Amino acid sequence: DAKTTQPNSMESNEEEPVHLPCNHSTISGTDYIHWYRQLPSQGPEYVIHGLTSNVNNRMASLAIAEDRKSSTLILHRATLRDAAVYYCILRSTNAGKSTFGDGTTLTVKP
Amino acid sequence: ETGVTQTPRHLVMGMTNKKSLKCEQHLGHNAMYWYKQSAKKPLELMFVYSLEERVENNSVPSRFSPECPNSSHLFLHLHTLQPEDSALYLCASSQVDREETQYFGPGTRLLVL
Numbered sequence: 315d316a317k318t319t320q321p322n323s324m325e326s327n328e329e330e331p332v333h334l335p336c337n338h339s340t341i342s343g344t345d346y347i348h349w350y351r352q353l354p355s356q357g358p359e360y361v362i363h364g365l366t367s368n369v370n371n372r373m374a375s376l377a378i379a380e381d382r383k384s385s386t387l388i389l390h391r392a393t394l395r396d397a398a399v400y401y402c403i404l405r406s407t408n409a410g411k412s413t414f415g416d417g418t419t420l421t422v423k424p
Numbered sequence: 425e426t427g428v429t430q431t432p433r434h435l436v437m438g439m440t441n442k443k444s445l446k447c448e449q450h451l452g453h454n455a456m457y458w459y460k461q462s463a464k465k466p467l468e469l470m471f472v473y474s475l476e477e478r479v480e481n482n483s484v485p486s487r488f489s490p491e492c493p494n495s496s497h498l499f500l501h502l503h504t505l506q507p508e509d510s511a512l513y514l515c516a517s518s519q520v521d522r523e524e525t526q527y528f529g530p531g532t533r534l535l536v537l
Contacts, residue, residue: 350526356531405524
């Protein structure tokens with residue numbers, strides 16, 4: 315299974331942009347890049363996903379490298395409620411095979 | 425009610441008890457999942473049901489027994505658990521397609537004494 319690598323932790327100041335990186339050098343052509351986040355005491359929450367092109371939604375933006383071996387989740391203005399563990403995972407047509415890694419713990423400072 | 429719900433939210437059981445966790449999804453999805461999340465560990469995929477058939481069993485001990493009676497409901501039957509089975513058990517659902525976005529429930533916090 316293709317794996318992802320993320321930094322263990324990152325810090326941000328409130329109302330500043332945050333760029334969360336993810337490396338996935340063994341990604342296959344059919345793998346979608348998904349981002350989830352898990353707030354304390356809650357289940358994971360879908361954030362965004364993409365295949366090749368950059369994606370924007372109301373929560374975040376996803377920038378995908380041209381070779382697809384890395385991606386970056388962008389929170390345009392971090393708030394205290396964005397403090398969570400952010401997971402980058404790869405999904406193919408057989409989604410049951412994908413795995414969550416350790417994720418990046420984002421701390422947002424007021 | 426929308427989304428993915430799980431009951432109970434908290435459960436304490438002895439090692440000789442039998443209990444069941446329930447998950448219900450109101451999203452019209454056709455795949456459902458059980459995950460285990462232990463302290464300081466990544467999410468571990470336990471079981472996957474697609475179109476009500478089990479398609480994944482990641483070497484889970486037989487003391488965990490899943491059941492998927494229809495596409496909206498998923499159960500995890502528990503018996504003779506061990507203290508190390510204490511964890512957050514998460515249910516998720518998705519539509520079986522290329523993009524496979526999963527939606528998670530809030531989880532059941534299980535403590536085995």
